[in-house]
Amino acid sequence: ALGESQLHRLASGIVRRREIIVAYKSRLGGHPLIKFPEVGEGVGHAYHLAIALIDFAAAKKDRAAVMNYLKQAGIGTQVHYIPIPLMPYYSTTADINEFPESMAYYRRALSLPCFPQLSDSDIARICSVLEVALS
DSSP: OHHHHHHHHHHHHHHHHHHHHHHHHHHHTTOTTEEOOOOOTTOOOOOOOEEEEEOHHHHTOOHHHHHHHHHHTTOOOBOOOOOGGGSTTTTTTOOGGGOHHHHHHHHHEEEEOOOTTOOHHHHHHHHHHHHHHHO
């Protein structure tokens, strides 16, 4: 019953999350330290995460410090998709060097807020605070 009641909101939620991603890309896409994953032409996407790929090393910033700065401003961020060698179960057996792409992605990934109720002014504020955190 819960799933059925949420199905009618699915399409509008995807549309709004897509708008949020477009807004992030529009505002932050020209930033030299920030990129966003591309979605292939004709590919459907649920936009359930808004992942910014940030060159923290070039910014000379620690991701945890940037996340804390955003948190202090009331902006929650997360890191998704932890590479296998960093997971506790595999940490003693998996070799980080065997996962160079996963590790490169992980070092740069930061999930920004992306829920349908996010307002355009919320997005502008998130972008402004992130830009300050990286400066």
